[in-house]
Structure formats: C-alpha cells, structure tokens
Amino acid sequence: MINENIQMAKADTKNAMSDIGNKMVHAKADINADVEKVKANFGHSEAEKKVAYEKADIKANAEKAKSNVKNGIAHANADADKTKAEEMRK
Numbered sequence: 001m002i003n004e005n006i007q008m009a010k011a012d013t014k015n016a017m018s019d020i021g022n023k024m025v026h027a028k029a030d031i032n033a034d035v036e037k038v039k040a041n042f043g044h045s046e047a048e049k050k051v052a053y054e055k056a057d058i059k060a061n062a063e064k065a066k067s068n069v070k071n072g073i074a075h076a077n078a079d080a081d082k083t084k085a086e087e088m089r090k
Contacts, residue, residue, distance in 0.1 A: 007085035011078040018074035025067035033060035 033056040040052030 004085045004088045007088070008082055011081040011085070014078040014081070015075055018071050018078070022067050022071040026064050029060040029063040029067075032063075033057055 036056035036059075037053050040049045040056075044052065
C-alpha cells in the first residue's frame with residue numbers, strides 16, 4: 001500500500017514537473033520571438049519587418065507545439081505509472 005502511494009505521488013510529481021517545463025518553454029519562445037521582433041524594427045523596411053515578425057511567430061509556435069507533444073507524452077507515461085500503481089493495490 002505504501003509503495004503504491006509512493007508510485008502515485010511520483011506520477012503526480014512527473015506531471016507537475018512536465019507542466020512547469022512546458023510553461024517555461026512557452027515563455028522562452030515568446031521572449032525569443034519578441035526579441036527577434038525588436039531586432040526587426042531597426043534598419044529594415046516594412047516588408048522585411050513583416051517577414052521577420054512572421055518568422056519569429058512561426059518559430060515560437062513550432063517550439064510550443066514540440067513542447068506540448070513532449071508534455072502530452074510525459075502525462076501519458078505518468079498516467080500509465082498511476083494505472084500500474086492502482087493495479088498493484090487490487
């Protein structure tokens with residue numbers, strides 16, 4: 001019973017850590033996109049700015065999507081660990 005509770009706690013911790021990491025990746029991607037947009041404002045035409053803005057947004061969205069997939073996989077693995085722990089209780 002104690003071992004199962006420990007396994008459940010570990011799975012919950014994995015989920016929480018994955019969520020925190022996912023939020024950090026999202027924040028970093030947004031910051032990097034903002035930095036690229038600020039850089040684009042200096043010495044570029046309007047067309048070049050628009051292209052730089054779109055590239056920054058696409059790159060940020062790709063990083064976020066990749067992180068979301070990793071987060072989903074981590075949650076699935078943690079849920080599988082929880083299921084195993086629940087089965088051990090029975």
